[in-house]
Amino acid sequence: MIIALxxxxxxxxxxxxxxxxxxxxxxxxxxxxxxxxxxxxATPKGLKAKTYMDKGELVPDDVVxxxxxxxxxxxxxxxxxxxxxFPRTLPQAxxxxxxxxKQSKVIDHAILxxxxxxxxxxxxxxxxxxxxxxxxxxFHVMFNAPKKEGVCDVCGTDLYQRDDDKEEVxxxxxxxxxxxxxxxxxxxxxxxxxxxxxxxxxxxxxFASIEKVLS
Ligand code: AP5
Ligand code: MG
Ligand code: ZN
Numbered sequence: 690m691i692i693a694l695x696x697x698x699x700x701x702x703x704x705x706x707x708x709x710x711x712x713x714x715x716x717x718x719x720x721x722x723x724x725x726x727x728x729x730x731a732t733p734k735g736l737k738a739k740t741y742m743d744k745g746e747l748v749p750d751d752v753v754x755x756x757x758x759x760x761x762x763x764x765x766x767x768x769x770x771x772x773x774x775f776p777r778t779l780p781q782a783x784x785x786x787x788x789x790x791k792q793s794k795v796i797d798h799a800i801l802x803x804x805x806x807x808x809x810x811x812x813x814x815x816x817x818x819x820x821x822x823x824x825x826x827x828f829h830v831m832f833n834a835p836k837k838e839g840v841c842d843v844c845g846t847d848l849y850q851r852d853d854d855k856e857e858v859x860x861x862x863x864x865x866x867x868x869x870x871x872x873x874x875x876x877x878x879x880x881x882x883x884x885x886x887x888x889x890x891x892x893x894x895x896f897a898s899i900e901k902v903l904s
Contacts, residue, residue: 690715690769690903691794693776693785695873696802698862699813700888701895704827705802706773708896713903718760719773720753725851726822742853745861747777747869754784761788769797777870782877799877800899802888806863813859817848833892 690713694702706717724742727735734752741748757775776782789795804812815830819841826843828835835842853862877883884902888895 690797691772691789692769692903693772693796693799693877694774694802695799695870695877696888697804697806697809697866697870698859699809699816700802700804701812701892702773702802703825704833704892705896705899706771707826708892709771709899712900713769713771715769715771716765717771717773718757718775720748720756720775720777721773722822722825723756723760724748729822743858745853745858745865747865750778750780750784753777753781757781757785758788761792776873779872779876782873796877796882798884798902799873799882800884800886800902801874802886802895804888806867808889809863810856810859813854813862814856816851816854818851819844819846820849821846 692709694706696702703717703719703722706719709715710717721742724735724738728739729735734756737752738748747753753775757772772785776785785796812829812832815832817828817830817835817839819826821841821844824841824844824846826841827833828842828848835848839848840846841848853859874883886895886898886902
């Protein structure tokens with residue numbers, strides 16, 4: 690099964706993807722996570738991506754498409770995968786369509802995790818992320834607090850605040866989402882692939898709505 694998770698910054702794509710990994714036994718492919726991992730290793734691609742990420746802008750399409758193409762050629766995707774944060778522009782969606790066509794595959798569901806803008810700002814400004822990139826669990830200081838402050842419940846590593854989770858950058862990311870990514874909602878709707886899920890409320894309740902879409 691191939692799933693694309695759509696939704697604004699902070700809508701809960703990553704949170705829900707982590708839960709879906711256990712449920713479906715398929716990997717999560719997050720382009721944001723791939724760039725943050727590249728940055729940690731200080732690769733040229735990671736350093737280039739950072740200049741855009743720090744401003745809340747999108748990394749150029751050719752760079753992102755190249756990264757995804759490379760990832761989709763790996764052998765662990767037999768049972769399918771979840772795309773988190775990709776595609777994010779129409780050219781990315783078209784490129785994905787071409788890659789899948791060559792592999793005789795299709796997207797099964799484009800799931801929109803729908804959350805109003807005001808809520809997104811509150812979520813991102815309180816988000817804390819696990820420093821261990823193999824884990825990458827997300828918490829929130831108020832909405833989803835870890836058992837021990839500053840420490841990951843899952844793996845015990847310290848939590849950190851992402852560089853782009855600052856109010857001015859959050860506002861920029863929201864603007865970019867509404868302008869460049871929101872058009873994908875119509876794009877997938879016209880292909881009959883869009884599944885809208887209300888992304889406000891308890892995390893488990895949203896997960897249940899996603900499970901319903903998939904069943
Ligand atoms: P990326 O890492 O993809 O960030 P994003 O899309 O802005 O999304 P987030 O990861 O911030 O949010 P999320 O939806 O995963 O929410 P989460 O589950 O963490 O991209 C970062 C940057 O990389 C981009 O700005 C761009 O520069 C670049 N990039 C990446 N992909 C690209 C692409 N394809 N093209 C070009 N550039 C690209 O949840 C957020 C918070 O809310 C957490 O604290 C969580 O605990 C909390 N929370 C979750 N669910 C709930 C709930 N139901 N109620 C209350 N709180 C909740
Ligand atoms: Mg995420
Ligand atoms: Zn962890």
